[in-house]
Amino acid sequence: MMAIEGYVLLSAGLFCIGLFGILTRRNALMFLMAVELMVNAAVINLVAFALYHGTLTGQVFGLFVLGLAAAEVAIGLGIILVLYRNFGTIDVSVPTTMRW
């Protein structure tokens, strides 16, 4: 059995990739993908620690988060559609009307 460190490192790596995507990308689709990466990094952590502790709670949680991520994508895509309809682009730096 692999040591827990491996899973945690994988998870941290995925999370950082996702974070990098959020901080650098301007395309909303890329944004959504980066968020998915971060969510999945969290799921890996949950499952890994469930294995480590020998309980099923984390695994069940992982399934829930997968379902949640699917829903999130649906909403995210919807938002992106509306964004495109209103601004003619899916560049997230263009719509700034919600600031002060």
Place this chain on the structure above:
Amino acid sequence: MEGLFTFAPAIVLFPLVAFAITLLVGRYLPLGGAIPGIVATGGSLALSLVMAAAVAGGETTNELVYTWFETPEITFHFGLLIDPLSAAMLVVVSLIAFLVHVFSLSYMNAEGETGLPRYYAGLGLFTFSMLAFVVADNLLMSFVFFELVGLCSFLLIGFWYRTKSAPSAAKKAFLVTRFGDFFFLIGVVAIAASYGTLSFAGDASFVTAAESAIDSETFFGFDADTWVTITGLLVLGGVIGKSAQFPLHTWLPDAMEGPTPVSALIHAATMVAAGVYLVARMFGYYALSPTALAVIAFVGGFTALFAATMGCVKDDVKQVLAYSTISQYGYMMLAMGVGGYVAGVFHLLNHAVFKALLFLGAGAVIIAMHHEQDMWKMGGLKEQMPVTYYSFLAGSLALAGIIPFSGFWSKDEVLYDALIVGLSEPLILAAYAMALLAVFFTGFYTIRMVRLTFHGEPRSEAAESPHAIGLPAKIPLAVLGVLALVGGAMNLKPLEELAGLEVAFLERWLDGQGVGSVDGLTYHAYSETVHYGHEYIGGPEGTVILSAALSLGLALAGAGLAWTLYSGPEPTRHTERLGSLRDLAVANYYQDEYQVWLARGLTLPLARASDRFDQTAIDGVVDGVGSVSRFGGERLRRLQTGQVTDYAALVILGVLALLVVLGINGGWFL
């Protein structure tokens, strides 16, 4: 409540109902809405007489009517206290209110005044407030109706609100008395806070609480007896304002701006009487404090003289009467202050009758003179208005204190009580001397007024052909004239002292001998508490004769002087020979001026300074907090760029900073 006292609340409520009816539908009623008021006060008078009869039959009542609200410490309630004192006062107040209503038919209706429903509604509310004040069984209820009386006087003094002077006089009356009532309110709160009760009578009264606290307890860092003095003097502030004692007397002469029947009501039965009545009502409390009593006596004696001197130089008949009122209430205060509870109440009742008579008489003269009030334009009215003349003369002789009219008996008793105490107390002796001197001035200004108004030759066209006065004016004058003549028979104390006859009826009445009484509220109980000793010159009998001779002699001297000075068809203005002294008295000793100066020169700048402090310092701090927030917000909002990326970056930076802090605290980097 049982027996006849079941009907006691109706005495108070009748005028209130009349007020409501007149206010709501008065304009559709005949006679300008006078009828409900006359019926109601007549009903109150009848019921008051029934109550007096019940008290004479040996019953009293001290009942709770309505609980306002209660806390574990204190209960505030409205109740009825009918004992000999309040029963006597009820009769007098309702009698005079009734006669004033009747008289108003001549004074107001016949003169074609407008706004009559407002006038009669005001009279009704005034009577209601005073009657409720009279039967009040606790100090808070007294205060409530004391204030209501003040409000009614404001409404009625300012009845002719289109003139310039009446609204100003109304405001002055309200504000000056309100200034005194301010102290009264503090006194009520202090008494409630220290004894936990405000009742006048019974085991749970503040008087008994104070009595048992003396020598054993302290309140707010004061000995109980000092505390009684302090609270007593605070309540006295209200008395001085309402009863127009020095230095808060200035509102009363101005209050002459109101219709004359209202002046009669204010001076005789309601407003002004309320102050002295309050002292009588809580006399057991004042009796505990020698200092408070001495203050009352001295203020009274001084006011009696002070006002009498001003009355001597006035040309307006109502002004003379106004100053005589202030002076006479001074006598009552003096009586109370020397422990002469009976004498004070006696003079209060007598004065109510003869002052109502004098004001109504003056009202009749004013109608006859086509609303001319200057005595120098009158003269010669004696033949033309005999009813008014003889009743007015009876009232005047009572006021001057000429035997056998009522005023002589009560004023003599006041002076006698002051003298026997004064012989061992120098301060009281000074007050007595001032009051004695005032007797001379009283005789002078009274007879001067009678002489100028009714005697001699007519000095104006109006006086040559006076306007006829109606029957509604004559009947009250006749009734009161008879009472002013025989009122002294209530308490013929000197005869009792000298001849051994049992004729001091009022003393027995107020002492509850043979009539109903409430424990602790008797003359007997008060006399035991009052600490004064009595001394006599030539024994009690000798002192009685000396005192009576002095007061009667001075009154006759003053009256005789005025009688000779103002004789003849065209009297001359003798007071003008007094020169600057007269100017001083005509200007009311510059009392108004210095009070206006106090308001304008002292209070106004102080208020301005406070206002400036409020605007700059206090508001500055508040505004400063606001400005700092606004400025900070202006800068901080730049963080909101609207770029999702920036927000994400900030969140991550924040998490990292948190990690570093936690790390340092957790010792990871060591």
